[in-house]
Amino acid sequence: MRDDELILYLYDELTPVERREVESRLRSDPDLASRLDALRREFVDWKNAAQPPAPGDMVQRWHDSIDRAAAGEYAATGEPRGAFSLASFAWGAAVTAALAIGIGIGAWFSNRPAAPPTAATSVAATQPALPEQQGTAFTRGLRVHFRDAQRELSSIPVEAAADRTELVMQLIQQNRLFERAAEEHGSANLARVLRAFEPILLRLASDDIAPEDAEELRKQLAFELRVMLTILERDASNKTQST
Amino acid sequence: MAAVLKAASAPTRADFHDAISRRSNCWYSVCLRLTRSRDLAEDAVQDALLTAWNKRQQFDGSARLETWIHRIVVNAALQLLRKQKPGRQEPLEIDPAGDGESPDAARFDAELGDQLSVALGHLSEMERTCFVLKHLEEWRLGEIADELGMNTGAVKQAVFRAVRKLRTHMTGLLDEAR
Numbered sequence: 001m002r003d004d005e006l007i008l009y010l011y012d013e014l015t016p017v018e019r020r021e022v023e024s025r026l027r028s029d030p031d032l033a034s035r036l037d038a039l040r041r042e043f044v045d046w047k048n049a050a051q052p053p054a055p056g057d058m059v060q061r062w063h064d065s066i067d068r069a070a071a072g073e074y075a076a077t078g079e080p081r082g083a084f085s086l087a088s089f090a091w092g093a094a095v096t097a098a099l100a101i102g103i104g105i106g107a108w109f110s111n112r113p114a115a116p117p118t119a120a121t122s123v124a125a126t127q128p129a130l131p132e133q134q135g136t137a138f139t140r141g142l143r144v145h146f147r148d149a150q151r152e153l154s155s156i157p158v159e160a161a162a163d164r165t166e167l168v169m170q171l172i173q174q175n176r177l178f179e180r181a182a183e184e185h186g187s188a189n190l191a192r193v194l195r196a197f198e199p200i201l202l203r204l205a206s207d208d209i210a211p212e213d214a215e216e217l218r219k220q221l222a223f224e225l226r227v228m229l230t231i232l233e234r235d236a237s238n239k240t241q242s243t
Numbered sequence: 244m245a246a247v248l249k250a251a252s253a254p255t256r257a258d259f260h261d262a263i264s265r266r267s268n269c270w271y272s273v274c275l276r277l278t279r280s281r282d283l284a285e286d287a288v289q290d291a292l293l294t295a296w297n298k299r300q301q302f303d304g305s306a307r308l309e310t311w312i313h314r315i316v317v318n319a320a321l322q323l324l325r326k327q328k329p330g331r332q333e334p335l336e337i338d339p340a341g342d343g344e345s346p347d348a349a350r351f352d353a354e355l356g357d358q359l360s361v362a363l364g365h366l367s368e369m370e371r372t373c374f375v376l377k378h379l380e381e382w383r384l385g386e387i388a389d390e391l392g393m394n395t396g397a398v399k400q401a402v403f404r405a406v407r408k409l410r411t412h413m414t415g416l417l418d419e420a421r
Contacts, residue, residue, distance in 0.1 A: 007402070053268040061289070065292055
């Protein structure tokens with residue numbers, strides 16, 4: 001009898017007839033019985049093999065995500081929607097994802113170690129030299145994002161905590177998508193920076209930020225966008241002149 | 244009326260926190276086995292929790308909440324795996340087993356866990372997925388086939404190959420660990 005049948009026997013995946021046949025063979029064949037015992041011991045060992053526990057900060061992020069989902073849901077059903085629209089929601093996803101990428105690229109360009117994204121001043125201080133292999137399509141798309149974001153930024157609902165929470169939660173998802181994309185393209189530094197950006201977005205998702213703080217954030221976003229656009233457009237212009 | 248009762252019995256935020264506190268290690272573990280990536284494992288659990296939260300009205304209470312979430316977690320990990328390009332998974336860096344203060348049994352299990360992680364790295368993605376779902380998650384072969392869009396015979400063969408390879412790679416390691 002082959003091990004495959006013993007495997008199916010241990011997994012209880014044999015038909016009743018097959019099972020009876022195996023049991024009959026086991027009774028009459030001590031070697032087969034000892035092979036089964038050895039296999040069973042290995043199965044038990046594999047089953048008991050421990051995995052390292054999830055890191056504490058990771059577990060905390062999972063707790064936080066439920067809190068934010070609950071907060072966003074509660075606020076969304078408990079407050080009027082105001083001027084917030086699906087279009088601006090979609091824009092919001094684009095703008096912060098673009099912003100996250102922008103800031104990430106800033107850090108990436110400057111070849112910094114993986115540190116949390118910094119303020120616009122540090123982004124402005126970088127001198128981007130976009131690698132040729134990145135192509136112009138990516139930066140063109142990024143510029144479109146930034147320009148759309150600039151145009152729409154003035155209507156961000158800073159007073160509506162629910163809308164802001166929903167928006168940022170969406171942004172976090174977007175940020176993760178870009179992070180994965182960066183990883184898939186072998187841009188480990190960019191991915192790490194985007195990952196480091198997430199805790200900041202999580203704080204922004206908090207529904208206890210005062211409107212004035214949200215307004216400060218809006219201004220900061222506008223500034224960062226302007227800086228990034230300037231950098232990207234100057235870079236594009238330099239490339240055009242050099243060709 | 245039924246809808247009201249159902250809504251009233253839907254798990255609360257506290258229920259989710261409780262489930263996370265008690266079972267997230269287990270969810271993380273299966274995701275890590277499947278994806279062999281800490282980041283993907285974290286993402287899978289995160290995605291699953293948000294999915295479960297958004298669908299909590301569908302939780303009918305016939306199983307425990309953490310069991311219901313567990314299934315969603317496994318599906319989330321499988322979904323992330325499908326999105327990955329081949330070869331995307333990195334070999335896991337194995338943390339040192341035990342801290343010198345663990346009881347023997349726990350230390351043995353930890354060492355075994357490390358070795359199994361290494362051995363799982365020798366399997367193809369399909370073999371590993373089928374093995375984890377069959378052996379560790381105790382799915383029926385038919386369920387695995389349905390989930391992965393394969394026929395049962397192919398799943399069976401993948402499990403056989405996985406067991407053979409694991410026995411080969413784990414032989415000796417176990418004896419040393421005991």
